[in-house]
Amino acid sequence: MSFTLLTQIYVFVLAVFVGFEVISKVPVVLHTPLMSGTNAIHGIVVIGGILVLGTAHGSLETVLGVLAVVFGAINLAGGFVVTDRMLEMFRSKPRPGGK
Amino acid sequence: MVPEPTIGIQVAYLVASILFIVGLKFLSSPRHARNGNLIAAAGMILAVGATLAVPGVRVSPLLVTCVAVGGIAGVWAARSVSITAMPQMVAMLNGLGGGAAALVSCAGIWRATHAGVSVTLFQTLRVTVRHDAPHGASLVELLGVLIGSVSFSGSAIAWGKLQGVISEKAIAGAWTRFVNAAIVIAILVSGAMTLEGGGPGRLAVYLVGSLAFGVFMVIPIGGADMPVVISLLNSFTGLAAASTGFALDNRALIISGTLVGASGTLLTRLMCKAMNRSLANVLFAGFGAAHAAGAAGAKAAAKPVREIGPEDAAVLLSNIRSLIIVPGYGMAVAQAQHAVRELADMLAHKGVDVRYAIHPVAGRMPGHMNVLLAEANVPYTQLFDLDQINPEFGHTDVALVIGANDVVNPAARTDTASPIYGMPILDADKAQHCIIIKRSMNPGFAGIDNPLYYEPRTMMLFGDAKGAVTKVLEALKML
Numbered sequence: 001m002s003f004t005l006l007t008q009i010y011v012f013v014l015a016v017f018v019g020f021e022v023i024s025k026v027p028v029v030l031h032t033p034l035m036s037g038t039n040a041i042h043g044i045v046v047i048g049g050i051l052v053l054g055t056a057h058g059s060l061e062t063v064l065g066v067l068a069v070v071f072g073a074i075n076l077a078g079g080f081v082v083t084d085r086m087l088e089m090f091r092s093k094p095r096p097g098g099k
Numbered sequence: 100m101v102p103e104p105t106i107g108i109q110v111a112y113l114v115a116s117i118l119f120i121v122g123l124k125f126l127s128s129p130r131h132a133r134n135g136n137l138i139a140a141a142g143m144i145l146a147v148g149a150t151l152a153v154p155g156v157r158v159s160p161l162l163v164t165c166v167a168v169g170g171i172a173g174v175w176a177a178r179s180v181s182i183t184a185m186p187q188m189v190a191m192l193n194g195l196g197g198g199a200a201a202l203v204s205c206a207g208i209w210r211a212t213h214a215g216v217s218v219t220l221f222q223t224l225r226v227t228v229r230h231d232a233p234h235g236a237s238l239v240e241l242l243g244v245l246i247g248s249v250s251f252s253g254s255a256i257a258w259g260k261l262q263g264v265i266s267e268k269a270i271a272g273a274w275t276r277f278v279n280a281a282i283v284i285a286i287l288v289s290g291a292m293t294l295e296g297g298g299p300g301r302l303a304v305y306l307v308g309s310l311a312f313g314v315f316m317v318i319p320i321g322g323a324d325m326p327v328v329i330s331l332l333n334s335f336t337g338l339a340a341a342s343t344g345f346a347l348d349n350r351a352l353i354i355s356g357t358l359v360g361a362s363g364t365l366l367t368r369l370m371c372k373a374m375n376r377s378l379a380n381v382l383f384a385g386f387g388a389a390h391a392a393g394a395a396g397a398k399a400a401a402k403p404v405r406e407i408g409p410e411d412a413a414v415l416l417s418n419i420r421s422l423i424i425v426p427g428y429g430m431a432v433a434q435a436q437h438a439v440r441e442l443a444d445m446l447a448h449k450g451v452d453v454r455y456a457i458h459p460v461a462g463r464m465p466g467h468m469n470v471l472l473a474e475a476n477v478p479y480t481q482l483f484d485l486d487q488i489n490p491e492f493g494h495t496d497v498a499l500v501i502g503a504n505d506v507v508n509p510a511a512r513t514d515t516a517s518p519i520y521g522m523p524i525l526d527a528d529k530a531q532h533c534i535i536i537k538r539s540m541n542p543g544f545a546g547i548d549n550p551l552y553y554e555p556r557t558m559m560l561f562g563d564a565k566g567a568v569t570k571v572l573e574a575l576k577m578l
């Protein structure tokens with residue numbers, strides 16, 4: 001096992017614990033925004049696409065890279081905007097029709 | 100001669116990772132959630148910017164165009180989608196992320212196995228030491244292709260089911276076992292061969308096998324189990340992104356992908372718990388398909404139910420002090436949330452105490468009802484979850500069930516033979532009266548008969564959620 005892989009596993013394991021810890025007490029109200037927000041965060045895979053397309057040799061690699069970047073960018077931009085739209089609705093408003 | 104990613108870039112990745120964690124932390128508190136999302140978005144801009152600055156990455160017009168096209172398409176789709184189509188939107192975005200991860204891993208494998216004709220990605224970026232070239236794919240890349248593809252095709256099927264393009268019913272039969280077994284064997288064999296090295300044929304078989312696996316994983320799952328499926332696929336895409344991070348030795352990818360994987364897993368567990376079923380049961384039991392044809396359907400016709408008209412319902416509702424509204428998927432389908440809020444406002448004006456009871460798996464994604472009611476401007480302080488609201492039903496005058504079925508089925512408490520036995524339910528049957536808005540006496544999605552309908556204190560108001568609520572509203576205005 002290489003040193004690089006070991007470091008990666010360290011990072012992975014710690015991120016698992018952080019992930020569980022940070023989100024463990026999310027209220028039901030926020031289930032959808034949380035899901036949609038994390039959905040946006042995995043849009044980070046777009047940087048993998050950028051690394052492929054930015055170093056592509058040949059048409060196959062270019063095609064793979066183009067698709068990966070476009071997919072990732074839609075995921076990323078769409079995810080954040082949709083989450084923001086949702087959360088905007090969740091702001092507490094004065095009770096309509098109330099006193 | 101390509102220099103390594105500079106310290107500056109690594110620091111930018113580190114800061115981005117911190118922003119993701121802080122953003123996620125904020126996302127789980129109602130007051131700070133919106134800021135949390137913005138913080139995570141800022142981290143994302145930083146991470147993408149840093150990646151464009153990695154030495155050796157050509158920022159070609161094509162690359163810029165792809166980022167711009169994807170970004171604009173994403174923003175446009177997110178702006179134009181209606182709130183009622185949110186589950187489909189989440190499924191679609193999730194699938195695209197999974198697809199991207201699979202493509203990145205494919206490119207990595209392709210390069211590794213064709214090092215003779217092109218420089219490997221790893222050598223270009225000088226991040227991982229690889230001696231022998233050409234050689235086989237690495238395990239993390241294979242995992243990236245598998246999980247990413249499953250997420251892609253699985254999300255596509257989930258999208259189809261939510262959009263109504265594919266039957267929402269659980270499609271399952273004895274043949275699916277053979278198909279699944281064949282797919283698993285194809286994946287294992289082609290995966291092992293790709294691991295050893297070799298041509299694009301093996302990789303293609305592996306990719307197609309992984310895609311097929313995703314299709315056959317989600318096809319047998321019925322609509323009511325969608326909250327579980329969507330959160331599971333979300334966690335898959337996170338893990339697929341993390342595995343591309345392993346392959347590219349990119350820690351920002353590993354951290355953020357893993358965070359998503361962990362949160363998706365947590366949410367999946369919550370959803371399963373809310374149905375008192377294991378994940379394996381949701382995925383493999385073909386829930387609903389087995390029971391739909393069973394005894395439940397026949398019994399339904401025989402027993403008498405008490406019907407109530409919109410006018411009588413209006414009279415009853417105007418004379419009570421407390422009301423709990425139990426929304427379900429029927430409200431989402433009919434897009435009745437605005438009418439429901441109007442009704443609640445009018446009753447509140449008459450001095451009725453109105454609250455909403457939200458079951459964790461009501462609807463088609465986690466928190467579905469909350470989003471719909473928020474769209475209709477219902478303050479979230481009126482929404483209560485299972486544990487908070489259940490003790491309240493006993494001293495509530497009327498429980499108004501709108502398009503919900505299984506989540507108020509008392510058989511889950513008493514009938515050990517019922518397929519939903521043990522599932523925590525909303526105790527609507529404990530209210531003084533129960534008004535149920537339902538299109539017909541057809542049993543719900545899972546085909547499970549609901550004894551609540553035949554209780555003497557229960558009144559059925561037939562009609563689709565929006566039509567029925569609007570009629571009650573009109574009748575209320577006449578009073």
